[in-house]
Amino acid sequence: MEDWTVTVGQATTSARQRARRHDREIIALAVPAFGALVAEPLFVMADSAIVGHLGTPQLAGLGVAAALLATAVSVFVFLAYATTAAVSRRVGAGELGAAIRQGMDGIWLALVLGATVAGLLLAAAPALVGLFGASPAAAPHATTYLRISALGIPAMLVVLAATGVLRGLQDTRTPLYVAVGGFAANAALNLALVYGAGLGIAGSAWGTVIAQNAMAAAYLAVVVRGARRHRASLRPDPAGIRACARAGVPLLVRTLSLRAVLMTATAVAARLGDTDIAAHQIVLTLWSLLAFALDAIAIAGQAIIGRCLGAADPEGARAACRRMVQWGIASGVVLGALVVAARPLFVPLFTSDAAVRDALLPALLVVALGQPVAGVVFVLDGVLMGAGDGSYLAWAMLLVLAVFAPVALLVPHLGGGLTALWWAMTLMMTVRMTTLWLRARSGRWLVTGAVRA
Structure with missing residues (x-):
């Protein structure tokens, strides 16, 4: 029993040490x-x-x-x-x-x-x-x-x-x-x-x-x-340049699909009226700013995961992925709380129009609630990019676009205004999270070696 207790204690200490090491590395890269x-x-x-x-x-x-x-x-x-x-x-x-x-x-x-x-x-x-x-x-x-x-x-x-x-x-x-x-x-x-x-x-x-x-x-x-x-x-090196271009094509598809999502959302907001499109632009600006904070963790993920897999350390990659997901969730909760708490401070900076504010405030609450989901999405996106899993990211983003577009286009007909549109955006992020989580859980991205085969 004593030996078992010592072993468990050592394992716990080792896990804490790994977590602290990952924390230091994530902070050093993400900030x-x-x-x-x-x-x-x-x-x-x-x-x-x-x-x-x-x-x-x-x-x-x-x-x-x-x-x-x-x-x-x-x-x-x-x-x-x-x-x-x-x-x-x-x-x-x-x-x-x-x-x-x-x-x-x-x-x-x-x-x-x-x-x-x-x-x-x-x-x-x-x-x-x-x-x-x-x-x-x-x-x-x-x-x-x-x-x-x-x-x-x-x-x-x-x-x-x-x-x-x-x-x-x-x-x-x-x-x-x-x-x-x-x-x-x-x-x-x-x-x-x-x-x-x-x-x-x-x-x-x-x-x-x-x-x-x-x-x-x-x-x-x-x-x-x-x-x-x-x-x-x-x-x-022509061969190397062509290889870079081939590796970039799936990520280009992913990026274009994401741009299509954002353009669709803006087009729908424009159909809702001048008040809603004005409020939408403010919400989208804030959403993009929050994305920078979460994307910083994703960038750390790209660098850390790629290095771990290049060093033939899939367990290290899994451990880093788990820790960064925890960071993503925690960051999302904090950012969401900041959005809610700071609304009275930053909303007047963007508009003095009472109608725009009325449309803006409930949509901001939806954005705040969705930040923990966004935190997971950005982290797992970075993890799979670091693993070179571009083909999966491309197909997953095309699926997300296929789900989001018809839902968003129904908003002007079903009612709910800008708040409904941002619920559709939250649905889009939830679908993204699901596709990324399923891939991360499968372990198929854990391809080791200096070059992804």
Whole structure:
């Protein structure tokens, strides 16, 4: 009996030690990642604040161009996710040189895609602005901003890929420093070029292009230094670039499906009326901000899971997954409580319209209740990305879209307004959680080795 007690005590102590080790690692990776994630939207906020003083047509033009740019760049977020998974596996296997070489393949792919998208935007800018319904006064400003900013798209995609390289190397601090530096440079350049040089909205676009290229250069300097240290080739490898593209396709499908969900929700809100679409935009903005906090844990999951599987440690991957799910649930509960408690403080910042507030408040309660579910979704999404399980994520997200779209489209006919729409969004997240949980529980994602077979 005494031996049994000692054994149980040792096992409990060992489990606690593992949990504390995972906690330290999650915090070390997630906190800087959160800072970098939040810094990125500040680019647009700074541009909006500076351009807004030029006039309403300029600000409206910026809004249209920024939406087009965000769409053009966000669909390629797989450059970060797929690269993180591939590089972290190599790190876990102890193959640092090969890890950096694989990261370079992702960066070369980013340059190819960036040059292609930039060329398309330069040629199609007026037509795209017209499709977005920009007014005659705003359209010239939107076209100017979009064409100049297109020159920065290769750098933006390089930043995504290089961020994935560093995350895979278990480094989320450098992306934080680069993001903060880029934000500061962007704000200073915008002020100098918009007002000091008198370039107007064109100055804002040039400031952002310069800042984005400076960020890409900073990332490349770090990666090149690592490549030289570990004698990894920097030359483009066509086979490696094609492999990166193939690995990214399922994640591209996943991202496009998620974008379709959000676009469907916005389209439905627009059909509900001006009051509901205004309130929806506020709720969606808050929901996206909360997602940054939860996505930081997911990024830690990508790096940790990939490394564990690369080191042929499936039990370590399972233990890390369990601990991160606990973090996701706890973070969701805290964020949900903050939404409820802080409603009287932040709602007046967004609107003074009583009708919008009336539509907004019950929808916010639905968002708050759904945060623990969102916490699990983001964590498991990151875990499966880190495992390189992109094909499953693509099919699962297509299923989620197939369930969500008809439910959301029924909202205007069945009634319930914006609150009903956000219950549909909560249903969407619950379906996502179910698909991800079933996959995580199955263990089929636990494929070990430096390269996922």
